[in-house]
Amino acid sequence: MFCYQCEQTARGTGCTVQGVCGKDATVAALQDLLIHAAKGVAQYAHRAREVGAKDRDVDVFVVQALFTTITNVDFDPDRLREWLKKAATIRDKAKALYEQACAEAGREPEVLAGPAAWTPAGDLDGLLAQAAQVGVEERRKALGDDAVGLVELCIYGLKGLAAYADHAQVLGKDDDDAYAAIHKHLDFLTKDAFQIDELLAEALAIGELNLKVMALLDAANTETYGHPEPTVVRVTPVKGKAIVVSGHDLKDLEELLKQTEGKGINVYTHGEMLPCNAYPGLKKYTHLVGNYGGAWQNQQKEFAEFPGAILMTTNCIQRPRPDYKARIFTSGLVAWPGVTHIADRDFSPVIEAALAAPGFTEDAEEKTITIGFGHNALMGVAGQVVEAVKSGAIRHFFLIGGCDGARPGRSYYTDFAKAVPDDCVILTLACGKYRFNKLDFDDIGGIPRLLDVGQCNDAYSAVQIASALAEAFETDVNGLPLSMILSWYEQKAVAILLTLLHLGIRNMRLGPTLPAFLTPAALNVLVEKFAIKPVTTPEEDLKAILAGDA
Ligand code: SF4
């Protein structure tokens, strides 16, 4: 196997024997083949749209196939084989759609090669042999390291935005233009040769597309559940039977809350579900009692200690330990072999497991944090914030956030947040916030110094806030007293990074390490064009930023 799609990749170069995430060689190969198959579907779907034909099953399939291969989503080889079977069926559907549309338009259809011509092998060995021909290593032999690294940058960006598109479509929000663009990008990536410049332009175009998809998801979330509002959330357990919900899916949480109403079960969020406590349409359920635990990489310890049932709605799942494997459940695209999957949002098995478990036997000491500073909430105090900057009460804003992971170097973000001077405000989002969100940051004239914008899915909010500040100060985002200190782990972070680059944002600090898939040549281009830089030490970085030295 060879995989270098996430930050924790082995030795900082690539996982070759077993994924650090727990992915084995079979799963890695089947995921590679699924991406190949999705490209083949997109080759036909893109051409079909050009002659006026489209199909929602095809559109949704491509998004789901991409999302399925994100780090820490699907570890189940049987399920991946089902996805591959479906890919062939959907590809045939897209092909028929294209040929029919050509016939109606009096055009000769193209005869497509490459991924479009893939026929799934009949058994696992055959699939693995096919996968070996389309993985990163084989393509590097043909295209070179620089080009494949940038192709993968594009693919990972598409995987990330597919996650956002999937969450939006689950809530009934589709964007035909986005589906069309996803197919177009995937089709582009099936070429036999690339120029470095065209790949960089493609990556930035994917960043632009991701901004639209994040806006779509923002609309889906806020139209369904209302705008997040500043909310005090309990972060310690209360006595009673319990279910903890992790992942990112708001709809799953809502359905679970409906199904547990009146059953004497308390529901907790975990990880990236924390921001759900701030949505009016979710916090209205009184048995949503707060948040349990921290970020995803602590789940094995935290879930083992949790005396109830666990629902993992999307990434990031880790290998379930035997002591909780029977009481963890998956939903949506996430899968682990041997873990019960809830495919239809009938959460009865989760409820039964919660009732069978002891629950918390007593109330813990009450501790709370405040969340819910999405773009709508912050726009409401924009005038106050602008005045505070003009008067000198607020000197600088730091956006510290992104995806968290398990590397020791990630303590950088805790140390950085602690070292931020008292006259500066910290905006945060995604699971990286758990590095410091339970610390006391106080406020500046009533404006909290730590403003939790939400999930990684809410990066759109951060962009909106930065744009509004830029407008108020009659500058662009680069002209603001705002610095971005980003942590990355998986492919949603890649999509967001591409969006920020598309917006022309310079001087971002990225850590704890730079992506292994980008070669020094590709990184140099990013450094020259966007002055992107690796994090160093909190002291040095803070000093440079506050001295105005970018
Ligand atoms: S997803 Fe990350 S940890 Fe898992 S195999 Fe790939 S690079 Fe390794």
Ligand code: SF4
């Ligand atoms: S923000 Fe990224 S790393 Fe964190 S839980 Fe979500 S997908 Fe995983």
